[in-house]
Amino acid sequence: MKDYRIFLIDLDGTVYRGDETVESGVRFVHRLAEAKKDYLFLTNNTTRTPQMVVDKLKGHGIETDTAHVYTPSMATASYILQRNHQKKIGLYIIGEIGLWSEMLSHPEFEINEKNPDYVIVGMDRDLTYHKVRVATRAIRNGATFIGTNADLNLPLGDELIPGNGAQCAMVAAASGQNPLYIGKPESIIVEMALAKVGHTKDEAIIVGDNYDTDIRAGFNSNVDQLLTLTGVTQKQDIVGKKQPTILVNNLDELNYEKKY
Known part of the structure; x- marks a missing residue:
């Protein structure tokens, strides 16, 4: 090897x-x-923070730290920051704690529902019609559409459940724009x-x-x-x-x- x-x-x-x-x-x-x-x-997975990943791994017998974890949330933040040098970058976020906590940890980002620079869609088990509508409107108005990953389905026990790719497909169909995927x-x-x-x-x-x-x-x-x-x-x-x-x-x- x-x-x-x-x-x-x-x-x-x-x-x-x-x-x-x-x-x-x-x-x-x-x-x-x-x-x-x-x-x-x-x-x-963007639903967990790096510390949540570390805690889960500990339960499976692996002792590690957040320096050994990398998620699409982290990659998305780095990707956007490398391409923008303005003081504030407006975001509209669909996602869970892992995505939100990463984005809000960077002072360059601010939440902007009306006219964001980027719409970021991550796995959201509380997805609503309102969230899709706001995302669609923003993308039609010129926001860059980013999907954290394109997984159409996720394994959950013996079941395959809808993944982030399925959510992004709905927003893409409604907005007429395909996302840039990061994961x-x-x-x-x-x-x-x-x-x-x-x-x-x-x-x-x-x-x-x-x-x-x-x-x-x-x-x-x-x-x-x-x-x-x-x-x-x-x-x-x-x-x-x-x-x-x-x-x-x-x-x-x-x-x-x-x-x-």
Whole structure:
């Protein structure tokens, strides 16, 4: 295995499945820590703050801190700030605490329902017609439409529930504008994450269970990929498709006798 310097690790399906622990994923993270390898949990979830992610991971046996968590909320804030140098940037936000707390932590942003510069749509389990109407109006009036991620569905137990991509599709249909997506599988979040930790693409590998988000994020950003079959994607799902750099049934299968 290549001597990777940074591991960008997905969460749901890789180190846990809802409330269930993926033991091989937890052992994988422990081995990385013991080998003093850099890692960053790269999630598409905007409903949790980094501290909430840390607290959840603790419940699955992983002790970490917020410096090891990167979310589309953080990437969205960085993306906008890099492109705007005005004193105040108006936002209209659809989302939950993870998105709101990140955006409001930056003094450059202010909430503006009437004439925002950006409409940001993240997962919102309390989505209302009013929120969609305000977002649609703002986009029609010239606001840039950003979706934190394009996940159409999310696993919840044995059920697939509507994801942020489904919400964004409604706003897109009503406004006539498609969003710019930030989260996996887009390259934006990968590039922002690597900039945060100070590593290059050739030093990195993305680890995850979902071919359409995690692995395609690697393809799109020219970063190596490690697909573990402990979550969404199974071997038969990728027959005839571009293959990941590494494919394992679970993360215990990696040979840790070799330097990595």
